[in-house]
Amino acid sequence: MRQHFKLLTLIFVISLYSCSDNSKSKDFTVNDINIIPKPAELTLDKGSFSIDENTKIIAHDSLKNIAKILTDKLKSSSNIELDFSESSDSNFIQFVAKEGLENEAYELSITNKKVTVTANSLGGFLYGVQSILQLLPAEIYGTDTKGDLILPAVEIKDKPRFRxxxxxxxxxxxxxxxxxxxxxxxxxxxxxxxxxxxxxxxxxxxxxxxxxxxxxxxxxxxxxxxxxxxxxxxxxxxxxxxxxxxxxxxxxxxxxxxxxxxxxxxxxxxxxxxxxxxxxxxxxxxxxxxxxxxxxxxxxxxxxxxxxxxxxxxxxxxxxxxxxxxxxxxxxxxxxxxxxxxxxxxxxxxxxxxxxxxxxxxxxxxxxxxxxxxxxxxxxxxxxxxxxxxxxxxxxxxxxxxxxxxxxxxxxxxxxxxxxxxxxxxxxxxxxxxxxxxxxxxxxxxxxxxxxxxxxxxxxxxxxxxxxxxxxxxxxxxxxxxxxxxxxxxxxxxxxxxxxxxxxxxxxxxxxxxxxxxxxxxxxxxxxxxxxxxGINYAKSAYLVTSDMDIDLENKSVKMTLQNEFPKSDIRYVLGDAKLSEKAIPYVNPVEISESTVVKASLFEYDKPIGKVFMDTIKFHKGVAKVVNYVIPYNDRYTGSGPSTLVNTLRGTKNFHDGQWQAWLNDNMEVVIDLDQPTEIHKVTVGALENQGPGIYYPIKIEVFVSDDGKKFNSVGNLERPYAKNAGSELKDFIVKFDKQQTKYIKVIATNLKRTPAGSGVFLFIDEILVE
Missing domain, CATH: 3.20.20.80 (Glycosidases)
Structure with missing residues (x-):
């Protein structure tokens, strides 16, 4: 809706009777101005303007609803109830109609004696009020503002780029x-x-x-x-x-x-x-x-x-x-x-x-x-x-x-x-x-x-x-x-x-x-x-630390890069069981890892971690960098990083396009890992993804076999997991434990569901086979 206001001698005035109280006066810096969206033009001056219980409102009838946006916020957050008055001669906020301004544009002038909002439409006056609110402490949006309500002295000329x-x-x-x-x-x-x-x-x-x-x-x-x-x-x-x-x-x-x-x-x-x-x-x-x-x-x-x-x-x-x-x-x-x-x-x-x-x-x-x-x-x-x-x-x-x-x-x-x-x-x-x-x-x-x-x-x-x-x-x-x-x-x-x-x-x-x-x-x-x-349930995802990893299979080492969305972030990390505190290691260069460990990291502000803690486990298991023979080839749409995907220590995420997953469509996964020499093992872990919407389902059975010659295999353990409805996206490690074995070859078969309950095809996604 657009409403035009003629230039009137009648003005919208909020009168402030606190000119003698210099204790509330304050100088602001640019860092104190946090209006979103950013005004087209803003100049910060010295001084400030205070609102208290003596403030009076003078508003033309057509502007009273806009005045209520401000007064209602003040009442609900600070319990300050402002009365309407016919006139005032000092310490005021005035809203002046000006025909030359574009629709939705406004001008806001704040000095230590007065505030003037100039506009030519409902939108312009409304957005002037919104900017005033964003110049006040954030608590103005809540129900318990305990500090003084002080506005910085600014000159703003603002209008939208797009209508x-x-x-x-x-x-x-x-x-x-x-x-x-x-x-x-x-x-x-x-x-x-x-x-x-x-x-x-x-x-x-x-x-x-x-x-x-x-x-x-x-x-x-x-x-x-x-x-x-x-x-x-x-x-x-x-x-x-x-x-x-x-x-x-x-x-x-x-x-x-x-x-x-x-x-x-x-x-x-x-x-x-x-x-x-x-x-x-x-x-x-x-x-x-x-x-x-x-x-x-x-x-x-x-x-x-x-x-x-x-x-x-x-x-x-x-x-x-x-x-x-x-x-x-x-x-x-x-x-x-x-x-x-x-x-x-x-x-x-x-x-x-x-x-x-x-x-x-x-x-x-x-x-x-x-x-x-x-x-x-x-x-x-x-x-x-x-x-x-x-x-x-x-x-x-x-x-x-x-x-x-x-x-x-x-x-x-x-x-x-x-x-x-x-x-x-x-x-x-x-x-x-x-x-x-x-x-x-x-x-x-x-x-x-x-x-x-x-x-x-x-x-x-x-x-x-x-x-x-x-x-x-x-x-x-x-x-x-x-x-x-x-x-x-x-x-x-x-x-x-x-x-x-x-x-x-x-x-x-x-x-x-x-x-x-x-x-x-x-x-x-x-x-x-x-x-x-x-009370908005907003996402704090921008705080989240993410990682990129490069694996050197020949030397069995990983380089981990950490980052988040904010520039010049104070990211800190620890390895192993260390506590993520103010003494955590500041992240500067990629972290080199050459042995199994847990990496924890977070964005820090004022020496305290904020946002959700990043955590990843790097495990250099006995199968890392070993040769994998694919008895049943993986699907050519999801090839991971190639033949070493299942033994490169790098785990996939719920984003199945992240390059860490190999997939089998309507086929079982059947692979043989050559350990080079007889090795003692007692556990095999298979990492899988389920996201039933795009047809990705967990295996319904996993079986592990061992062999000394790569020809004759003996079963040493298995687990079964029947199909179950799953509305979300989920990662799961399937663990098969067995008595200690000396073996050179390990065969792992993950059984594909093959058909969904609706009769469609099924993808089986595997990111790593950990041998311990």
């Missing part, structure tokens, strides 16, 4: 209630973000009340509960079984959300997917498919997505126009998002209705039929005074005339749309998909895949190098997307959003010339304190 700064919440894969969405709106405003995109429809659930079609909330909003299984390993549901897991938002609740967002200068954009990602709709109204057969709301992943709207039936368009009419009555946004992605059109190719449509409209293929579908829906949306947004697949077959493209498959679709003169919102997965891992997979909750740390989000620039000035003007901004397949709770959702939203907010708001990771790294630590006060 579209968004976050998408996926409510379909896992449903989040109104209360969480309202909290998210507060946090978007805190970061000067101005768009909340609600993904209300997908295969796994419909989330909005549509009064004309009650089955959408009676049937499409609910699925069979299979939360104990991995998202991509869930069973296909029976259409006759009633779903119990899900939920939806009533139109009344959505109107509350929209109104609250408007107060915070946030536009709420609804997404109603079409023609694909609508299996849930087909469960409620199967007559809208090409085939008309009953289907169930899926409980997990669907691929390919074939149960889509029939593009040949007029009833499809009647249904969608009815639905969108109700959607537009709830959401005043000028944009309606229709999705448009990942439609598998095999049913269209054989559907008589679709073929008849193609012939009538002169369409040469199903891609042009999708373009017809999108253009027809755009015409309807435009007739209601709205604009259509779609994912970059809507480019296929020809783009609708006035459509805005949301480019997610990299930036190519955005570039193409901008070249054609269309507006673009950049949201490439490599920078903006917050469902990706943000730290080492071993230390993170299961996620969609990919790696998007805080530092990489900070590098995002919606303007692609080489764009012309004309094309760049079509780039409206950018957006983070939080797809929720692996995010069942609001706490987990917060963890994936924060602090990456802070990095994105600065990438979209601040001038690119101010982009400085070192400076941001300093300011984000104060933002963490604010998150603590707000």
């Amino acid at each position: 579209y700064r968004g976050l998408m919440l996926d409510l379909s894969r896992h449903f989040f209630p109104k209360e969480y969405i309202l909290k998210t709106i507060d946090r978007l405003a805190m970061h000067k973000m101005n768009v909340l995109h609600l993904h209300l429809v997908d295969d796994q659930g419909w989330r909005m009340e549509i009064k004309k079609y009650p089955k959408l909330t009676e049937i499409a909003a609910w699925r069979v509960d299979q939360e104990d299984k991995h998202w991509n390993a869930r069973d296909k549901n029976d259409p006759n079984v009633k779903g119990t897991y899900g939920g939806f938002l009533t139109q009344k609740e959505l109107k509350e959300i929209v109104a609250y967002a408007a107060q915070n200068n946030i536009d709420v954009i609804p997404e109603i997917e079409m023609p694909a990602h609508v299996t849930s709709v087909m469960a409620a109204y199967p007559e809208l498919t090409c085939h008309g057969n009953p289907v169930a709301v899926p409980s997990g992943g669907v691929w390919p997505i074939t149960d889509i709207y029939c593009a040949g039936k007029e009833t499809t368009f009647e249904f969608l126009e009815d639905v969108l009419t109700e959607v537009m009555e709830v959401f005043p946004s000028k944009y309606i998002h229709i999705g448009g992605d990942e439609a598998t059109k095999t049913n269209w190719e054989k559907c008589p209705d679709c073929q008849r449509r193609m012939k009538k409209e002169g369409l040469k293929d199903v891609h042009e039929l999708q373009s017809y579908f999108v253009k027809r829906m755009e015409k309807f949306i435009n007739s209601k005074g709205k604009k259509l947004i779609g994912w970059d697949e809507i480019l296929e077959g020809g783009l609708a005339p006035e459509a805005t493209v949301m480019s997610w498959r990299g930036v190519k679709g955005g570039e193409e749309a901008a070249e054609q003169g269309h507006d673009v919102i950049m949201t490439p997965g490599s920078y903006c998909y917050f469902d990706h891992y943000q730290g080492p997979q071993n230390d993170e909750p299961i996620a969609q895949g990919g790696y998007l740390p805080l530092s990489k989000v900070y590098q995002f620039d919606p303007i692609v190098e080489g764009m012309s000035e004309k094309e760049a003007k079509h780039i409206l901004g950018g957006q983070a997307n939080l797809w929720a397949e692996y995010i069942p709770t609001t706490s987990h959702s917060e963890y994936m959003i924060f602090p990456r939203l802070a990095a994105l907010s600065e990438a979209l708001w601040s001038p690119i010339k101010l982009r400085d990771w070192n400076d941001f790294s300093k300011r984000i630590k104060t933002q963490f304190n604010r998150y603590d006060e707000l």
Whole structure:
């Protein structure tokens, strides 16, 4: 929402009656200024300005809601309740309307006598208040601010680089209630973000009340509960079984959300997917498919997505126009998002209705039929005074005339749309998909895949190098997307959003010339304190120490490099049983290790470890660097580091693309390790990975054999582990112990499950065979 304020002699004033109390005066340094996103221009002066219980508020009616944002924070955190007054002549904060300023821009001037916020819109005044709050101690965001409320003397001139700064919440894969969405709106405003995109429809659930079609909330909003299984390993549901897991938002609740967002200068954009990602709709109204057969709301992943709207039936368009009419009555946004992605059109190719449509409209293929579908829906949306947004697949077959493209498959679709003169919102997965891992997979909750740390989000620039000035003007901004397949709770959702939203907010708001990771790294630590006060379950992944290792098999030694995301970090480590204390060894150069040991490391601040402790065990077992003969070859897609992978001491992570895993598809692992000479052994450990979504399962049996000649083998031990459901990603060492043996050859067989419960193929992943 945008509101213009005429320049008035009436001003918004907060009057401070503490001019004689010099004991509260304070000089600040640049290090005390930790506003995120970084203001376009900021000058720090000497002096400060204090707020206390004598402060009075003078506000025009149109500004009282903004004044309440500040006064409510003061009351809740410091128990200071400020009264409104008609006038004042000293020690005040004034909000002045100025027509020449751009939308959302503001100016903030703080001296030891007064504070002036100048703006020309609701957003500008709101963001001025947000900057004031970030100049106060972080405790202002909590409920117990004990110190003085002192503002540094600064001059700020600030405005956003991009006009579209968004976050998408996926409510379909896992449903989040109104209360969480309202909290998210507060946090978007805190970061000067101005768009909340609600993904209300997908295969796994419909989330909005549509009064004309009650089955959408009676049937499409609910699925069979299979939360104990991995998202991509869930069973296909029976259409006759009633779903119990899900939920939806009533139109009344959505109107509350929209109104609250408007107060915070946030536009709420609804997404109603079409023609694909609508299996849930087909469960409620199967007559809208090409085939008309009953289907169930899926409980997990669907691929390919074939149960889509029939593009040949007029009833499809009647249904969608009815639905969108109700959607537009709830959401005043000028944009309606229709999705448009990942439609598998095999049913269209054989559907008589679709073929008849193609012939009538002169369409040469199903891609042009999708373009017809999108253009027809755009015409309807435009007739209601709205604009259509779609994912970059809507480019296929020809783009609708006035459509805005949301480019997610990299930036190519955005570039193409901008070249054609269309507006673009950049949201490439490599920078903006917050469902990706943000730290080492071993230390993170299961996620969609990919790696998007805080530092990489900070590098995002919606303007692609080489764009012309004309094309760049079509780039409206950018957006983070939080797809929720692996995010069942609001706490987990917060963890994936924060602090990456802070990095994105600065990438979209601040001038690119101010982009400085070192400076941001300093300011984000104060933002963490604010998150603590707000009770946000933010990720501390940026603190995590990670390692890279090089192995010298000939000399049986390892070089370990340690790092984390923060520049010039104080990383310290210890070996063996030593305690990780202030006396730990400062990390300077790669750590050379030539004997079995445990490495522990952490980032330190003020001589204390912070964040989760890094720990790795390097074990130079009796099989290290020995020759491995592969009786059954490993799969050529997952070859590890070659034939020595299983005996190189280096362990794999939950990221099965890390180069430390060998895999067997539908085959057992069967290898023979040549120990060179008779060696006494009593234990063999096999390291394995399970991630049932992509078809990686633990072995169901491991057996160890020994031989003196490499021809005749005797079994010395085995263990069995039956298949079990596993919703997560997990590493496990399978240990086979036996009586001491003198042997030259060891054969290890790990038995593959071979077929999943759903009948698909199975990968067996092994990273190391430890011989002791």
